[in-house]
Amino acid sequence: MKCSVVCLVFISILFTINPTECEDTKGQPFPDMNVLPFPEMSELPFPEIEEQNMTAKKGQFILAKKKSQAFLARRAQAFLTRKGHLLLNTTGLPVPLPSEATTGAPNVETTITGPIVSERLKALTEVLNYDVSKLDVKNETQVQPFYDRYQKSFNKEYANEKEREERLDLFKKSIEKIQEHNNNTMATYQKGINELSDLTWAEVVKYKLGLLRDGGGDPNCLPPHVDRILKGISSTLLFIQGFMIITSICITLSTAAAPGSSNIPDEWDWRKYGMVTPPRNQGKCGSCWSFAAACVLESHNMKRLIAEGKFDPKSQPKITVSEQNMIDCSGDYGTLACEGGMPQQAFKYVYENKGINGVDVYPYTGKKDKCGYNAANRVDVDVREGQRLESGKDNDLAAAIYNYGPVAIAVHTTDDMLAFKKGIFNDPKCNPNDVNHAVVAIGYHKDYFIIKNSWGPEWGEGGFIRISRSKVNNCGVSEQGYYPIVPNAVQTRAMIDKLKVV
Structure with a gap:
């Protein structure tokens, strides 16, 4: 019996993971499965299936059930990233956290x-x-x-x-x-x-970062090395039960045309027009992804309301979007609450949920709790799609900031960035391939990008940082950028007469 189980485990992994694909497009090595603890069956419970569509493929049964795929993948990823105080860094290797x-x-x-x-x-x-x-x-x-x-x-x-x-x-x-x-x-x-x-640096990683990497070429997936691990584990577990499931934690967000990078001003700062809420603090929670998503949803929808003549930033309070609402309620879209997430997953949640609460209705606690979304008190925020910018194109990032509004981006946070106080940040240790923190680009200049962080107003320049443009994609600013597609939104140049300096 033991031999049969071992053989099934080995065969299922072989079927699921193609050895020729053990290195992604950026040359990241496939991590050694021996260093990752294998979960007990009780730790990854198989979800109840309401409907099944069983098809035969290469002698295996593939269960196509979108909801169960997302559920199992989420549980598997949570296990991989936290079980035994383990983190997966950008190479896929475990990083121990101190007790x-x-x-x-x-x-x-x-x-x-x-x-x-x-x-x-x-x-x-x-x-x-x-x-x-x-x-x-x-x-x-x-x-x-x-x-x-x-x-x-x-x-x-x-x-x-x-x-x-x-x-x-x-x-x-x-x-x-x-x-x-x-x-x-x-x-x-x-x-x-x-x-x-x-x-300690380990505490910074655990409490002050929280970005999950996307799939690079595919904006809706996690990095290939993580996705392959999930497929291998889930396939092995379910093969033992008599059938196979191919999992993926990819989410589908429609894309729009990339913005043109010509004919934009030499510099732009959305704070001047009252379109950026004050920096808030994520506290002891790896929820930077929710703060980045909230910020861009706030700004893009205030811009929409200004174009519609329904909002005046000089006389009306700014729209706020609840990060806690996202932390508690967006798990079905791949987010892991204080364990990490991606802004585009939050966009998808708000879109399919048909709304989100504001900070006043759903205040921040900095820990995962039961979803308490109140549809009757949703804020006037709308989103339909998410646009991913092509990696490594600073001019496209600047154009998106001007044409559409603030952009949720990723940066490589180094130890030097932690102590930033003022000036134009430039760190040779920054690696665009190692982005680990979600922030928001709210403006640009020929010499730098203006970034809103989520470490409170006491950090940096009132909660902001200027990152040098001395080299392309410095610190990964244009590596992983997303902005929401908002219905009835108007490009900036078409509503420039309605924007007033506050």
């Missing part, structure tokens, strides 16, 4: 949940504006009081004194790196302390 019992991730406040009280704002401003070049990290009488103010300003709470000492050590190392960088007269930007200054 939370030893790292003690701090309790980070999210600014979206309410206004910052004036007393804390004053203390926070003092800390953020403090010239750390004057700070001697080896002098405890200097660094200890300053770290106390830093800890209180960001409402950080630690489990015990041991953890506080570990955080302080990380904080000192961050300051030393800031001082070294800012002393470089050739640097195009300045670094500073912020909420991330006492976090």
Whole structure:
């Protein structure tokens, strides 16, 4: 019996994974299956099937059931990316995360949940504006009081004194790196302390990123190496039960014509026209994808309403779209809540759900909960399709920003980007093939793109960063760009007379 099961497992994997396809178009190696823990059957339950369409193909039964495919693929991916504190990086190899019992991730406040009280704002401003070049990290009488103010300003709470000492050590190392960088007269930007200054890199990956890569050439799929793993596991599991299923977590979004990159202004910034909501903070949740999706849906629909004469950004409050609504309710479209997702998956959810709530109705909590969408209180937001821009074309990105509105993009977040304070960011370590964070391009200049982040207004230039255009696709800005196709939307040049500087 054991031999039969082993043989079935081996044969099903051979049928599912073509050895000639073990390297994708970007040369990513297919990960060694031996380093990935194989799930127990109880951890990937087979979904109930309402209808079946069984066909014979190469001696195997292929069960074509869209809903069950999405369900199983989602569970398999969740297992692969988190089981045993494992992450899949862009090469598909597992990256261990430190135990939370030893790292003690701090309790980070999210600014979206309410206004910052004036007393804390004053203390926070003092800390953020403090010239750390004057700070001697080896002098405890200097660094200890300053770290106390830093800890209180960001409402950080630690489990015990041991953890506080570990955080302080990380904080000192961050300051030393800031001082070294800012002393470089050739640097195009300045670094500073912020909420991330006492976090480990593993915590940043877990709490402050959250982008799932798309399929490159196919805008609706995950990277080929991940998709092949899912197919192999699901096929093996279900072959044992007597039939085969071919899974894919691809979603289908229609595409529109790519924008023309000629005849656009030399620079553009949608903030000047009141079309960008203030930066919010994703807190301790890998939900950057939902913040990027919310931002572009907000901006594109405000633009639509301005064209229709129904919205005045000078006198009316801005539209807000609930990230929490997406986190809780879009799982059927491939998102993994605080474990990651893609903006285009959120577009698909809003489209098929026929609406979404605003932040006031569905506030952010930074953790997955039961879906609480309220159709009666949906916000005036519409979307039909998603357009993916061709990778590596900065001019197309700029044209899309001007013609249509802000674009949800992906960037490669490096350790240097974490401490960005002001200037034009340019990091030679940035790799466009390693994008790991969803953000929004809300403007451009001949020298840089203007990016809205989801780490709160205390980070960077009020929550924004300018990324240099000194080279094409710098930090991956034009690697994975999407914008929503909104019904009745008008291109900017056709409504330029209705746009007013606020």
